Amino acid sequence: MKFILNDRVVEETSLPSDFTALRYLREKRGLTGTKEGCASGDCGACTLLVGALEAGDVTYSTLNACITPVQSLAGKHVVSVEYLAELGDGLHPAQQAMVDAHGSQCGFCTPGFVLSLAGLYENAAVKEQGLNRESVCDAISGNLCRCTGYRPIIEAGLAMEGQQGHLLSQQDWLKAALADLDNQALATEYLRPNSLAQALAAKRQHANAEFIAGGTDLMLENTQRYKDFGVLIDLNNVAEIRQLGEQGEQLIIGAGVTYSELEDFSKTSYPQLYNLLSRIASRQIRNRGTIGGNVANGSPIADMPPILLAFDADVRLDKADGSSRVVTMSEFYLGYKQTQLADDECIVAFHISLDKLAEFHRFYKVSKRMEDDISSVLLAARFTVNEGRIEDIRLAFGGMAATPIRAQVAEACLQNVAVTDDVALQQVLQALREELKPMSDMRASAQYRLDMACSLVRKAWLELNGHTVPSFSGHPVPESWLALGQEVGQTKGANHA
Numbered sequence: 327m328k329f330i331l332n333d334r335v336v337e338e339t340s341l342p343s344d345f346t347a348l349r350y351l352r353e354k355r356g357l358t359g360t361k362e363g364c365a366s367g368d369c370g371a372c373t374l375l376v377g378a379l380e381a382g383d384v385t386y387s388t389l390n391a392c393i394t395p396v397q398s399l400a401g402k403h404v405v406s407v408e409y410l411a412e413l414g415d416g417l418h419p420a421q422q423a424m425v426d427a428h429g430s431q432c433g434f435c436t437p438g439f440v441l442s443l444a445g446l447y448e449n450a451a452v453k454e455q456g457l458n459r460e461s462v463c464d465a466i467s468g469n470l471c472r473c474t475g476y477r478p479i480i481e482a483g484l485a486m487e488g489q490q491g492h493l494l495s496q497q498d499w500l501k502a503a504l505a506d507l508d509n510q511a512l513a514t515e516y517l518r519p520n521s522l523a524q525a526l527a528a529k530r531q532h533a534n535a536e537f538i539a540g541g542t543d544l545m546l547e548n549t550q551r552y553k554d555f556g557v558l559i560d561l562n563n564v565a566e567i568r569q570l571g572e573q574g575e576q577l578i579i580g581a582g583v584t585y586s587e588l589e590d591f592s593k594t595s596y597p598q599l600y601n602l603l604s605r606i607a608s609r610q611i612r613n614r615g616t617i618g619g620n621v622a623n624g625s626p627i628a629d630m631p632p633i634l635l636a637f638d639a640d641v642r643l644d645k646a647d648g649s650s651r652v653v654t655m656s657e658f659y660l661g662y663k664q665t666q667l668a669d670d671e672c673i674v675a676f677h678i679s680l681d682k683l684a685e686f687h688r689f690y691k692v693s694k695r696m697e698d699d700i701s702s703v704l705l706a707a708r709f710t711v712n713e714g715r716i717e718d719i720r721l722a723f724g725g726m727a728a729t730p731i732r733a734q735v736a737e738a739c740l741q742n743v744a745v746t747d748d749v750a751l752q753q754v755l756q757a758l759r760e761e762l763k764p765m766s767d768m769r770a771s772a773q774y775r776l777d778m779a780c781s782l783v784r785k786a787w788l789e790l791n792g793h794t795v796p797s798f799s800g801h802p803v804p805e806s807w808l809a810l811g812q813e814v815g816q817t818k819g820a821n822h823a
């Protein structure tokens with residue numbers, strides 16, 4: 327398996343399937359600028375830039391090396407912090423800006439921040455992405471610093487304004503070298519099928535093999551629970567599960583679509599979805615994590631399942647024998663971490679009716695931190711309104727039970743009532759308190775979850791009635807919260823929906 331590591335093509339002929347990019351750089355290449363902080367995708371100390379040839383341009387995205395199998399980077403340009411200073415005369419602009427803004431103290435987090443900012447610098451022109459407070463905050467949303475504080479780091483990012491360019495991708499040799507590489511893995515224990523049929527055949531052949539998409543759930547079993555994986559089947563080359571777009575009366579979201587891809591797609595057409603996506607994990611995780619992985623993983627606190635439930639999405643599942651079946655999202659979850667997915671099945675796509683997407687809907691996520699945090703409670707609500715009356719309603723929750731659920735008793739209270747009927751609203755809130763039985767854990771107490779669930783439904787109701795309710799979605803970051811000299815951490819420390 328080959329990839330470009332900084333300035334040269336490297337080839338590996340023997341690697342375990344779950345050997346991470348972080349271990350590879352530090353242990354096999356002596357590139358210790360890439361740090362290990364948490365080994366769980368949370369801190370960003372291990373951030374790498376990975377470039378791929380797309381429509382003739384090399385575009386870069388960040389990822390967490392600690393939870394990325396190095397073999398998944400076959401055919402890519404992998405950039406570690408050591409390389410940045412070799413590109414031009416002196417430090418890379420992202421590094422120089424960090425020096426000038428005093429953006430580093432102990433320095434442990436610094437390589438990760440520098441690579442996140444360098445990615446923004448390199449892509450700004452290619453993606454016509456402005457370099458402003460919002461894009462800087464987005465770029466570093468997965469990087470934690472415990473000593474410097476974020477103000478000087480944000481200032482460093484902003485100082486690159488006007489000078490963003492292509493120090494990495496403008497190198498003449500790079501495009502040709504990338505075009506020459508294939509992206510095949512070693513094909514011993516890490517398989518990289520090129521079609522859905524091949525992926526399903528591999529799954530049937532290797533009984534204990536796991537599918538891996540972004541690896542942002544799966545690899546934590548390796549780094550946190552020390553599970554050694556045998557055969558991994560990487561789904562990233564399977565075009566059939568990467569479709570994204572409207573077809574006929576439906577929106578099709580392939581299981582292999584990443585959050586970042588769905589974010590780009592939904593930015594103009596589906597603003598509620600776009601805003602919620604910005605609250606999922608960090609930029610690094612959103613660049614890798616997929617919608618199919620989120621649903622297949624079966625976690626009750628996953629963010630996409632309630633949204634798919636609220637839209638009555640269908641899930642298409644394919645098998646190696648060529649058969650295909652469709653189940654609804656409400657049938658998909660059977661119990662805690664148990665789903666309809668058979669061992670030899672792959673989630674292909676989610677189908678959502680465009681009519682339902684056009685109806686009034688809201689998604690609210692409550693978590694302890696704004697960036698990179700798992701939901702305590704998530705509400706996805708959809709109302710079908712006809713002449714001022716509610717004809718149909720979905721109240722789908724994450725974090726309220728062993729599986730993502732709909733509050734069907736509460737939903738029934740709003741069936742066929744006027745949108746202005748506040749008595750009905752009180753009945754719904756009472757029904758929610760009786761119907762929902764959330765648990766207490768380190769994220770939130772059962773009582774807090776219940777109170778939040780009621781508040782979120784009330785908030786959706788107010789918005790349905792045309793009231794403006796203060797909200798913070800993550801896009802865009804309000805200027806006032808991030809004004810220079812302000813205690814950003816304090817302002818953003820509270821819960822937000």
Ligand SMILES: Cc1cc2nc3c(=O)[nH]c(=O)nc-3n(C[C@H](O)[C@H](O)[C@H](O)COP(=O)(O)OP(=O)(O)OC[C@H]3O[C@@H](n4cnc5c(N)ncnc54)[C@H](O)[C@@H]3O)c2cc1C
Pocket residue numbers: 366367368536537538539540541542543544545561567581582605606607608611614615616617618619620621622623627628629630667671672673674698699700701
């Ligand atoms: C730091 C961090 C923050 C996170 N924050 C959030 C958050 O805010 N909200 C949230 O919901 N999640 C969050 N997650 C969880 C995770 O990122 C998501 O669940 C993500 O969508 C998983 O997708 P993946 O492609 O990485 O799945 P993988 O890890 O590759 O796979 C997960 C599981 O799904 C299976 N699988 C994957 N694709 C398919 C398929 N097409 N068919 C059948 N099985 C399949 C795999 O075999 C595996 O069992 C976070 C994770 C981390 C590490």
Ligand code: FES
Pocket residue numbers: 361362363364365366367368369370371372373390391392393
């Ligand atoms: S080491 Fe913390 S995100 Fe990788």
Ligand code: FES
Pocket residue numbers: 429430431432433434435436470471472473474
């Ligand atoms: S400078 Fe020490 S953790 Fe950021």
